[in-house]
Structures are given as structure tokens and as C-alpha cells.
Amino acid sequence: xxxxxxxxxxxxxxxxxxxxxxxxxxxxxxxxxxxxxxxxxxxxxxxxxxxxxxxxxxxxxxxxxxxxxxxxxxxxxxxxxxxxxxxxxxxxxxxxxxxxxxxxxxxxxxxxx
Amino acid sequence: xxxxxxxxxxxxxxxxxxxxxxxxxxxxxxxxxxxxxxxxxxxxxxxxxxxxxxxxxxxxxxxxxxxxxxxxxxxxxxxxxxxxxxxxxxxxxxxxxxxxxxxxxxxxx
Numbered sequence: 001x002x003x004x005x006x007x008x009x010x011x012x013x014x015x016x017x018x019x020x021x022x023x024x025x026x027x028x029x030x031x032x033x034x035x036x037x038x039x040x041x042x043x044x045x046x047x048x049x050x051x052x053x054x055x056x057x058x059x060x061x062x063x064x065x066x067x068x069x070x071x072x073x074x075x076x077x078x079x080x081x082x083x084x085x086x087x088x089x090x091x092x093x094x095x096x097x098x099x100x101x102x103x104x105x106x107x108x109x110x111x112x113x
Numbered sequence: 114x115x116x117x118x119x120x121x122x123x124x125x126x127x128x129x130x131x132x133x134x135x136x137x138x139x140x141x142x143x144x145x146x147x148x149x150x151x152x153x154x155x156x157x158x159x160x161x162x163x164x165x166x167x168x169x170x171x172x173x174x175x176x177x178x179x180x181x182x183x184x185x186x187x188x189x190x191x192x193x194x195x196x197x198x199x200x201x202x203x204x205x206x207x208x209x210x211x212x213x214x215x216x217x218x219x220x221x222x
Contacts, residue, residue, distance in 0.1 A: 004155075035212075042201065042214035043156075058209070090155055099210035100144060102203075104155035 002027045004105035006091050012111045013081055021076045021108050023091030031094040032074040033058070033102070034066065036087040043090065049074055081112045117145070117185075117202040117213030125219040132189040134216040136202030137182075144205040145178055145185045149198045150215070156201065159187075192220045 004025045013019055025032065033048040035058075045058030049068040063085055065077040074093075078085060088109050092102040117136045126132050136145065144163045148156040162169045162178045162185065169176045175188040189196055199215045 033210075040214065043212040045209060045211070048209070059211075088153070092156075099205040099208075100146070100161055101158045102146075102148075102156075102210065104157070106155050107153065109153075 002103070004091055004093055004103050006089075006105040006108050008108060009106060010109050012113065014113050015082055016080050019078050019081060019110075021078075021089060021091075021110070023074045023076065023105060024072050025074075025091075025093040025103070026072065027093060027095075027103065028071065029093035029095055029103070030071070031099065031102075032068070033092045033094075034064070034074070034076045035090045035092065036060065036085075037090060037107075038087050046076070046089075081110075083112050086110060086112045117204050117211065119200070119202055119213045119216040121216060122214070123217045123219070125221065126192055128192060128194055128220055128222050130192055132192050132196070132218055132220070134187045134200055134202075134218070136185045136187070136213055138185075138202075138204045138213075139183065140206075142180075142204045142206055145176075146203045146205060146210070147174075147176060147185075147187050148201045148203060148212075150201065151198045159200075161205075189218075192218075194220050194222055196220050 034046040035043040047066040049055045091105040094102040120135045146161045147159045150156045173190045178185045201215045203212045
């Protein structure tokens with residue numbers, strides 16, 4: 001089954017404790033993105049990747065890191081989480097035609113205390 | 114930044130009625146997409162319309178695009194309770210896809 005998986009689905013952590021949210025897709029997609037969703041703000045892109053070892057900042061990259069060592073995986077790293085990073089996070093992937101028909105993961109709900 | 118703005122923010126209709134949502138954006142685009150999100154879940158792609166297209170249909174969905182007015186509309190015909198969700202437009206360029214803030218649709222029996 002074609003899908004995008006994220007782990008963990010729910011996470012409660014404390015300020016400053018490094019964490020990683022994993023994202024994996026099995027569709028051989030080249031494009032992958034991370035978004036955060038906050039009430040009233042819609043989805044905002046954090047980082048994106050157009051291929052292995054090719055990543056770039058989205059609209060809200062501060063406080064986040066990503067890596068793309070393999071085509072299928074695109075982890076999101078919070079080196080020192082802060083309460084303002086409490087949010088619902090989505091990973092997405094799309095076909096090599098670019099930003100068309102993105103397939104979303106189920107989401108990771110993060111609470112930073 | 115370039116962003117789609119949906120209107121209305123919330124819409125409540127009865128089952129069987131049609132639902133219309135609008136999206137306005139600011140700059141040139143390659144395509145415009147509509148996604149659906151059930152409460153707290155991942156977004157699901159509904160339909161894509163390219164900048165050189167004016168109208169597109171998919172099942173009970175009809176999308177129009179007016180590039181001169183920088184606006185799009187999504188029509189859901191004969192709505193069902195299962196259509197209750199948030200709907201987002203997203204504008205696509207060569208470099209990125211930008212989402213709006215969404216319309217929350219409630220379909221009651």
C-alpha cells in the first residue's frame with residue numbers, strides 16, 4: 001500500500017530535549033516536505049527536499065533541521081525544542097513532477113512543556 | 114508570502130445541498146489544488162487544476178479557476194455527512210506549494 005508514515009504520532013517533551021520525528025514514504029517520490037499546522041494559520045512549510053542530499057528552507061525553518069540521506073526517509077530534527085514548537089506536524093511526498101498531488105502522513109502531535 | 118485565502122472560514126449546510134468554497138491568491142501560479150482534512154488527520158488530495166485550465170470535474174467536485182481574478186472555487190454537489198471536513202486550497206509554483214487557512218464544512222443530516 002502506497003503511504004507516508006510518521007513516528008511518533010504523539011509526543012510530549014520538555015524544553016531543550018532534542019527530538020527527531022521520522023518520515024518515510026514507499027512511493028519512490030523525489031519531493032518531500034515538512035509542514036506544521038496551527039489553528040488559524042493553516043499549513044506552513046518548514047523544510048522541503050527535491051532529492052537525496054538536496055534540502056531547502058520553507059517559510060518557517062527556524063528551530064528545525066532536516067536531512068535526506070535516502071530517498072525514502074526525511075526526518076525532522078528539533079535540536080532544542082521550545083514551547084512555540086508545540087504543533088501538529090505533517091510530512092508529505094509528491095511525484096517527481098514537483099509540487100503536485102502531495103501525499104500526507106497521518107501527522108505527529110507534539111507538545112513541548 | 115503567496116498564500117491562498119479561503120472564504121468562508123466556516124460553512125454549515127444540510128445533506129443534499131451544494132457547498133461552495135472560494136480561494137483567492139496573490140501571485141502567478143502553475144496550478145491550484147484542493148485538499149480535504151478530516152479532524153486532526155493528514156490531508157487528502159482532491160483535485161488539481163492547472164493555470165491554463167478554467168474548469169475541472171471529479172465526481173461530485175467541480176473546480177473553477179480564474180487567473181485574471183486570481184481566484185478559484187470548489188463546488189461539492191449533493192453533499193453528504195461524510196463530506197464534513199476542512200478544505201484547503203494550495204497554490205503551486207515551480208518552487209513550492211503554499212496552503213491557505215481552510216474552510217471548515219459541516220454537513221448535517
